[in-house]
Amino acid sequence: xxxxxxxxxxSNYLRSEIPERHLAYPSTSSPAKSVPxxxxxxxxxxxxxxxxxxxxxxxxxxYYVDPPLGAELRYGYERWIKRPxxxxxxxxxxxxxxxxxxxxxxxxxxxxxxxxKGIGVVSWRGVMTKILIAPYxxxxxxxxxxxxxxxxxxxxxxxxxxxxxxMEDMRPHHRLxxxxxxxxxxxxxxxxxxxxxxxxxxxPGWGGDVDTSVQWCSVVKTKLGDMRMVIGGEVDCxxxxxxxxxxxxxxxxxxxxxxxxxDEAKFEKKLLKFYxxxxxxxxxxxxxxxxxxxxxxxxxxxxxxxxxPRLVRGKPDAWDPTICLHWGNHFLNILKSTLxxxxxxxxxxxxxxxxxxxxxxxxxxISLLDREGVNEVQAGEERVGFLPRWYWDESQA
Ligand code: A3P
Ligand code: MG
Ligand code: MG
Numbered sequence: 001x002x003x004x005x006x007x008x009x010x011s012n013y014l015r016s017e018i019p020e021r022h023l024a025y026p027s028t029s030s031p032a033k034s035v036p037x038x039x040x041x042x043x044x045x046x047x048x049x050x051x052x053x054x055x056x057x058x059x060x061x062x063y064y065v066d067p068p069l070g071a072e073l074r075y076g077y078e079r080w081i082k083r084p085x086x087x088x089x090x091x092x093x094x095x096x097x098x099x100x101x102x103x104x105x106x107x108x109x110x111x112x113x114x115x116x117k118g119i120g121v122v123s124w125r126g127v128m129t130k131i132l133i134a135p136y137x138x139x140x141x142x143x144x145x146x147x148x149x150x151x152x153x154x155x156x157x158x159x160x161x162x163x164x165x166x167m168e169d170m171r172p173h174h175r176l177x178x179x180x181x182x183x184x185x186x187x188x189x190x191x192x193x194x195x196x197x198x199x200x201x202x203x204p205g206w207g208g209d210v211d212t213s214v215q216w217c218s219v220v221k222t223k224l225g226d227m228r229m230v231i232g233g234e235v236d237c238x239x240x241x242x243x244x245x246x247x248x249x250x251x252x253x254x255x256x257x258x259x260x261x262x263d264e265a266k267f268e269k270k271l272l273k274f275y276x277x278x279x280x281x282x283x284x285x286x287x288x289x290x291x292x293x294x295x296x297x298x299x300x301x302x303x304x305x306x307x308x309p310r311l312v313r314g315k316p317d318a319w320d321p322t323i324c325l326h327w328g329n330h331f332l333n334i335l336k337s338t339l340x341x342x343x344x345x346x347x348x349x350x351x352x353x354x355x356x357x358x359x360x361x362x363x364x365x366i367s368l369l370d371r372e373g374v375n376e377v378q379a380g381e382e383r384v385g386f387l388p389r390w391y392w393d394e395s396q397a
Contacts, residue, residue: 021338023331023364026135031326040220040282042246043100043230046092048215052083054092056099060216062189062237064250064287065196066300068205071187073180073254073295075203080179081211085168087379088124088157093232094391096219097122100230113395116152118228119221121332123155125233129276130157130358131331132324136272137360144356145369145377147385148339149395153332156386158355158377176295182210184254184289187297189237220246220281225329227336233281246282251305257290257298265317272319275308279321331364338366353377353385 047060101112121128130142143158159167170178186207190197196205219232238248253274258264274286286303303311309321339354353369369377377386384392 020368021334021366023334023366026327026331026363028135028320028323030320031322034322035225035325035329036223037279037325038223040222040231040246040280042244042282043219043221044096044103045216045218045235045242046096047217048092048213050081050211050213052213054095056096058216058242060214061242062185062191062207062216063193064188064237064239065190065194065205065207067184067187067289067297068203069297069299071203071205071297073183073187073289073291073297074176075183075206076186076209077176077179077183079209080182081209081213083212085164087159087164088127090122090124090154090156090386091388091391092217093122093124093219093230094388096217096232097230098391098394100219113150116395117150119152119230120227120336121153121155121229121231123153123229123231124157125231125277125280127155127157128229128231128280128328129273132276132280132328133272134331134358134364135323135327136269136319137358139360141357141359143358145386146335146339146354146356146366147351147387148336149351149387149392153336153339154387179210180291180295181254182212183295184291184297185236185252186210188252188287188289188300193240218246218249218281222280222282224325224332227329227332231280233277235281235283239285247284249281249283249285251278251283251286252289253286254289254291257292265315268312268315269317269319271303271308271312272321272324274303275305275321276324278305335366342368351385 044056045058046054046056047058048054049059097116101116104112104115127144145156145158147154186209187205189207191207197207198204199206199208215234217232218235219230222229222231235249236252237250239250240248242248251274255267255270256263258267278286284305286305286308288301288303289297290299290301291297312318335356342352353374355367355369355373357365374385382389
């Protein structure tokens with residue numbers, strides 16, 4: 001089951017025995033005890049502007065407003081400013097970590113690096129969601145790159161060039177339904193609290209043309225079992241005001257209107273992803289806009305994130321979040337010890353890059369990338385493993 005096994009004779013990158021692992025398909029049977037997950041606390045927020053420039057401001061923050069029912073989600077499709085496809089780089093999150101580290105240091109000293117040493121995982125929220133819901137994922141495979149540096153695991157999604165092209169080259173139908181999701185965000189948010197936008201030349205309630213480069217992100221600190229984590233991700237909007245806490249965060253989602261038991265079961269399955277995506281950043285509320293197949297908004301419904309597991313309990317397609325947390329904890333610990341074993345009995349001047357492959361119904365493989373694999377990951381950029389050089393230098397200082 002192990003792939004990408006490097007050839008030890010050829011590669012001086014690999015100097016000792018590498019413990020590669022195969023983890024059997026994550027089980028969906030109930031664990032004996034539940035693994036605690038700490039309520040996420042915010043470290044900082046940042047914004048991307050239309051040119052994808054990052055600033056540590058709340059310039060991209062949006063406020064929730066009730067969208068007008070009957071709104072056409074197709075509105076503005078021709079004017080969609082689409083963010084160019086990108087590999088799942090961790091660079092922006094590392095900028096945030098670096099900044100948080102300075103604050104943690106309490107002015108001088110290396111309190112910041114001490115703080116970082118206690119963090120087991122640094123990852124985007126999307127990656128952590130994929131890991132946690134793996135026990136219930138029976139369709140899509142995924143791959144990650146992982147590094148262990150000073151006791152911290154860094155994750156990035158591995159997006160091959162072929163996959164990137166495929167994402168760029170969406171079928172018109174898929175492209176349009178993806179747009180509906182962003183359009184719903186525009187209809188449901190305003191640049192001012194509690195007031196619908198009145199933009200001239202647009203229907204009332206339209207929050208402005210969609211530009212998917214612009215995003216507001218939150219970076220939080222949390223803990224799964226004994227593993228402290230720093231997680232970053234996009235927050236769609238806030239209710240009323242943002243006072244530095246996660247309490248007013250709102251996640252927006254669209255879904256096809258439910259017309260029968262089959263639709264309902266499908267929606268309940270989707271709730272698993274909605275739940276963990278929000279839960280990981282401490283987002284307490286999810287507003288779902290239900291739409292017709294042709295993109296007319298029919299109803300909206302607000303869900304309290306923590307109550308979602310109760311809604312699906314006992315249903316035919318039920319899922320149980322404790323299974324996901326148990327699996328996530330198990331996986332992260334095995335991954336960490338696998339990487340630790342390897343680095344402790346090997347002399348390397350450059351940290352290794354590992355590949356984690358998840359295949360539905362089969363399981364997870366952990367293997368070391370060879371030089372060629374690392375070159376592909378770096379794509380000619382100035383990196384140490386997949387970490388940007390500046391971050392590496394900073395961590396070694
Ligand atoms: P919906 O959430 O209404 O499906 P997010 O919900 O994470 O804030 O993402 C906003 C929108 O981005 C989604 O709207 C969807 O249209 C699009 N999107 C997010 N992840 C996607 C994915 N993996 N594939 C295609 N579209 C995606
Ligand atoms: Mg979003
Ligand atoms: Mg959303």
